[in-house]
Each structure stands twice: as C-alpha cells, then as structure tokens.
Amino acid sequence: MDRLRVAIRADDDPITMHGVTACLRSHPQIQLVPADQLTPSDVLIVVVDQVGRDTMTYLRAMQKSKSVRVLLLTDDFDARSILVAIEYGVVGVLPRTGTTPVQLVNAVTVANADQAILSTALQGELLRQVKRLQHKTLQPLGLGVTGLDDRELDVLRLLADGLLTDEIATKLNYSDRTVKNVVRRVIDKVHASNRTQAVAIALRAGVI
Known part of the structure; x- marks a missing residue:
C-alpha cells in the first residue's frame, strides 16, 4: 500500500510542530514531506491558534499552486468562513486541543480519500450558507447550486432517459438547434467530453 504523503505547517510554533511531526512520523502509513513538494493527492495539516486573514491567504495560495487537501487544527474557527475554507481546499476541521x-x-486517512471531517455544528452552518447562497445569489439568476439552470437540468434528465435530440425538442417545445446548444453548455459546465459522460457525471453527483 502506498504511504500517505503529508506536510505540516504549525504557525511558527516549534513545540507544536515537533509534537505533530512526532505523532505522524511514528505511523508506518504516513510519509512526511515538505510543503513545497506536495501534489494534489496529498494532505496538508495546518495548525493555528486562530484562523485569521494570514491563514486564509496562505490556504488560498496553496490551493492555487498545489490543490492539496487541507486539515485545519484550531480551537478558534469562525463557522461563517466554512464556505471560503472549503473553496481553499479545507476538507476537515479538528480541535487543536483534545485531538x-x-x-x-x-483524519489524514479520511482526507486522503477526499472525504470531509466536519463537526455537526460546521455541517449545519455549511448547509445554511449553501441555502443562503442559493436563495440570494443563484435563484435570482435562474441557477441551482450545481450551476445548471432549469432548462439545462430538464434536457439533462431527458438525455438520461435515453431521448434523442429531436425527441427532447418535441417534448420541451424547443428547436433542435436550441437543444444542441443546451447540451453543449451542459457538457462544458460539468467538464465532460460528450453527452453520455455528462449524464454519468450528473447521475454520480446526484444532480438528476
């Protein structure tokens, strides 16, 4: 089994850095690496007293350059920042004291599998923020949280049912050209290479 590659950033605290390093180094499944050698499949542990602007700036830079999965160890995390944190690669938030x-x-194993480690409180706040985003920002634009509008979802569902372009056009009272344009937009939005792959991606994500 391949070892899990992990880097640690401990907020310029050598004692904490030593403790977390010693904890992970003794585990045979984990390989510690420098942060500048991380790849998108690796895990970055960030240990801080408080998640402030400097931490977010660092996470944004790491997400842009490395796209790593981040575990935050902190006792002071503003739940209102959870959407931004997730955007910056955070997949888990654990208490600094008590873990x-x-x-x-x-948590490293779960993060490596691209799964989330969030407290019940943070999960609840995440759901509330997604609902606010949908209500205040997406719905006025005719979009859902998937980034697909109602027409695109309708066409995608009919594609999943096996209908052809002309059949979809008849059912929705569109022209064939309109259906083809909608399909192309859907393919682009879900980063698929064709309509079959777009349907498969949507089904896996629970969009349709």
Missing part, C-alpha cells in the same frame, strides 16, 4: 494521535491519523 488524539489516533484521531489525527484517522
């Missing part, structure tokens, strides 16, 4: 070595190793 055991076993819990930390488990």
